[in-house]
Amino acid sequence: MSESEDRRYRRLDPRSLRGLAHPLRMRLLSTLRHDGPATASQLAEKLGESSGATSYHLRQLAVHGFVEDDPERGKGRERWWKAAEEGTRFDDSLFDNPDPAVRGAADLFMHEIATHHTEEVGTWLGTAHDWPEAWRRSSDLSDFTLRLTPAQAFELNAKLHDLIESYTELAPGPEAEDAAQVRMHLHSFPRSTH
Known part of the structure; x- marks a missing residue:
């Protein structure tokens, strides 16, 4: 991961994971990331x-550094929130954490x-007819089954991530x-074949 990419994505640790792992908090953060402040x-x-409920959970997200005030917006007592980073990185070692609360989170x-x-x-399937034909043709719901080693699967995922990331520069x-x-x-x- 490049240095600029590292600044755009928050790597979850046990404390921040426990602060984020709540259905409404995750929806709030996702909405702010995708739709803006x-x-x-x-x-x-x-x-x-x-x-x-949204006020409470936004404050909890702020305690953990996921959201922050957007001082360029709002008037008077109106408080606007924005996402602090573009995305989140999940470390698989969190599944093996000795604390059961972290593993549960x-x-x-x-x-x-x-x-x-x-x-x-x-939502896409239910609204696809509302989009122009060019967008319907450019959407994709594919699946593939490959026989790979863990190292090959890791390499393939890394290449796919790099390819997708390269499109942020072309936006x-x-x-x-x-x-x-x-x-x-x-x-x-x-997947098991047994």
Whole structure:
């Protein structure tokens, strides 16, 4: 990982993982990362939660450094929040942490990520007809089965991550009217054939 990439992504440690591993906190952070700064009330409306709940969990995210005030926005007492980094890096060693609370938080975190990915795919399938044909043709729901060693799977994932990361440098500016946020999900895991 390059130095600039390292500054854009937060590497989870046991303390920060336990601060983030909550379904609403993860949804709040994801929304701020994807949709930009917002107030607790705006997030509550968007996510179907109470503003009291979003305010509380935003403050908890701030304690752990995931979100911060956006002082360029808001008037008076209106508090705007923004994501502190673009993404999160998960260290697999968290699954082996001696503290059962950390291992439980790791499991919850990964299951919430999988649930969120499923919801995003479902939303796309339910709204694809609202998008121009060019976007429908450029979307993809593929799966592949390969026979690999752990080292080969690690290498393949690293190459895919590098390829995807290279497209951040090619991102069109705001004047590109046909550009949109594109979500890429990468899932790779072994499966038993017995």
